[in-house]
Amino acid sequence: MSTQFAEPAGQDDGQVCHIEYLAEVSGLSTDEIEDLVSIGLIAPADDAVRPPAFGLCCVLTVKTARRLRDDFQLDRHGVALALTLVQQIRELRAELKALQARLG
Template sequence: MSYPMTHAVWLGEVEVCTIDHLAEVSGLSVDEVEDLAASGVIWPADAAAQPRSFHLLHVVTVRQARRLRDDFELDSNGVALAMTLLRRISVLEQALSLHGPAGAGV
């Protein structure tokens, strides 16, 4: 029995990819990924470098953006707003988890 070889990549802040790669793995167009970058949902690894490169952690973000676009039939502004709100919720949840459950110590 043979097993196919796979290549794993850590989706973090060390490795970078092009905007074309983000579009390819997400199912978004390059213009849609550009819109996400312009709205601050994703950001280049080095703003001064050309061509722009993005940390691989944004692969998860652009895939989520594509799912939101498709599931809720959102335009680029709606996707950017939804992604911004989801990020804010995540930050608030992390802050709450640092302080323990609500009402503790009452």
């Protein structure tokens, strides 16, 4: 499978990738990635672009999803729950770091 990149439509100059690339680098199937999209854990960079293109930040999410699935033998619902919790932890850590920086 070849790496497929595209330029995002109507967004900044950052690169995006197609679902096949996400599947290639993560080890997930395109159906599993579509599940992540349907539950809102990743989203295409622009809903109007077909085929959908995803920001490269989604690479980390799909790789994490595959590790969670494989390491803990989780089904799609377990992966979704675990990913949601991982994302919340990352956001809370970032908020804590910003607060600590403001306090000195």
